[in-house]
Every structure is written in structure tokens, then in C-alpha cells.
Amino acid sequence: AQKVTQAQTEISVVEKEDVTLDCVYETRDTTYYLFWYKQPPSGELVFLIRRNSFDEQNEISGRYSWNFQKSTSSFNFTITASQVVDSAVYFCALRASSDYKLSFGAGTTVTVRA
Amino acid sequence: SQTIHQWPATLVQPVGSPLSLECTVEGTSNPNLYWYRQAAGRGLQLLFYSVGIGQISSEVPQNLSASRPQDRQFILSSKKLLLSDSGFYLCAWRSLGQGRDEQYFGPGTRLTVT
Numbered sequence: 735a736q737k738v739t740q741a742q743t744e745i746s747v748v749e750k751e752d753v754t755l756d757c758v759y760e761t762r763d764t765t766y767y768l769f770w771y772k773q774p775p776s777g778e779l780v781f782l783i784r785r786n787s788f789d790e791q792n793e794i795s796g797r798y799s800w801n802f803q804k805s806t807s808s809f810n811f812t813i814t815a816s817q818v819v820d821s822a823v824y825f826c827a828l829r830a831s832s833d834y835k836l837s838f839g840a841g842t843t844v845t846v847r848a
Numbered sequence: 849s850q851t852i853h854q855w856p857a858t859l860v861q862p863v864g865s866p867l868s869l870e871c872t873v874e875g876t877s878n879p880n881l882y883w884y885r886q887a888a889g890r891g892l893q894l895l896f897y898s899v900g901i902g903q904i905s906s907e908v909p910q911n912l913s914a915s916r917p918q919d920r921q922f923i924l925s926s927k928k929l930l931l932s933d934s935g936f937y938l939c940a941w942r943s944l945g946q947g948r949d950e951q952y953f954g955p956g957t958r959l960t961v962t
Binding site: 767769771776777778779780781784825834835836838839840841 | 880890891892894897899907936938940942948949950951952953954955956958
């Protein structure tokens with residue numbers, strides 16, 4: 735069974751601050767995928783990134799960066815120089831490569847104040 | 849490009865009434881389709897999964913059912929709604945190929961059972 739833990743329920747920052755969202759996972763599968771999704775107030779889930787378990791290279795996309803550490807079973811997400819538009823609920827998810835199901839964390843609500 | 853539609857966007861139904869939510873995908877053929885429910889302030893729960901026409905896998909025993917009458921159409925139904933059926937219902941399709949393997953979500957249907 736897979737489990738994804740997002741220990742931070744809510745994070746509030748002032749615009750231009752950096753914010754890091756923690757994600758810790760548990761799985762017995764040797765090959766799996768990790769994901770981050772953003773859910774703005776409109777409700778639609780927006781896909782941000784997929785990371786394969788065999789690829790521990792960190793990734794940067796604009797103001798977003800992801801730190802995957804297999805040794806600690808973590809896949810953390812950092813927003814640099816946050817903006818009000820970054821305010822949303824962010825979900826971390828896990829899927830075994832042989833499975834069709836995504837296991838989601840409980841989500842972290844990020845509020846960026848102007 | 850692929851797009852996913854859901855309707856209605858919002859729905860208020862009395863307890864005991866029937867339900868029909870529709871999801872359609874454009875721009876792809878034979879997609880894997882999913883129904884999720886998100887209760888207020890909580891994470892996502894997978895309800896149903898379909899790999900093709902007439903093929904439905906149920907994840908959680910409940911008051912709901914799903915059908916896939918056409919390749920790109922996925923319907924969520926109930927004969928008699930319960931108060932506990934209230935929530936945000938999201939349809940998703942799985943994008944495969946060309947190095948991709950992730951789920952993309954529709955805009956969702958917000959259901960309130962009164």
C-alpha cells in the first residue's frame with residue numbers, strides 16, 4: 735500500500751517570500767512515480783510535475799523547484815519569490831508504476847498575502 | 849490538444865433524488881478515465897476507474913455507480929442521493945505515450961445534497 739503525508743496543513747507567507755511544501759511517501763514498490771498538483775480556488779487540479787523513482791535529479795521550472803530524495807522518501811516543492819497567484823491547495827501524489835491509482839496526500843493550503 | 853469537460857458545474861439536489869454527472873474527453877481515443885470525490889477540506893478519493901467502454905472498476909463501496917457508454921464519455925450516477933454524497937466531483941483522464949504518464953483533471957462538479 736502507498737501512503738503520502740503532507741504534514742503542513744496551511745502555510746501563509748508574504749509576497750516574494752520563498753515557501754517549501756513537504757511531501758513524504760511510503761511504498762513497497764521499487765518503481766513508482768511522484769506528482770505535484772495545484773488546486774486554485776476555481777477547483778480544477780492542475781498538473782505540475784511527474785518524477786520517476788529512478789530519476790533523482792532535481793528540477794526547476796521558472797519559480798518552481800522540486801527536491802526528490804529517495805533516501806528520505808521525500809519529494810519537496812519550493813516556490814521561489816511567491817506571488818498572490820500562487821495561493822492554492824497543493825497536493826503531492828504517488829503511483830506505483832504497475833498501478834493505475836494515484837494516492838494523494840491531504841494537501842497543503844498556501845496563502846500568499848500582498 | 850486534449851480537453852476534458854464536466855457538467856454540470858454546480859448542482860443542488862435533495863436527499864433521495866437521482867444523480868447523473870457527465871464527463872467527456874476530446875482529442876484522444878480510448879483514454880483511461882477516473883472519477884474522484886473531494887469532500888470539503890479533505891483530499892481526493894478515487895471512486896471509479898475505466899480502461900474502456902463498459903469496463904468499470906469500483907474502488908469504494910458506496911451509493912454511487914459509473915458507466916462508460918462511449919469511448920470518451922464517463923458518467924457518474926446515483927439512484928438515491930445521501931447527504932454524505934455532497935462534495936466536489938472530479939473526472940480525470942490518463943495521458944500516456946511520448947514520455948508522458950500523468951492524469952489531467954476536468955473543472956469539476958460541485959454537488960450539494962440538501
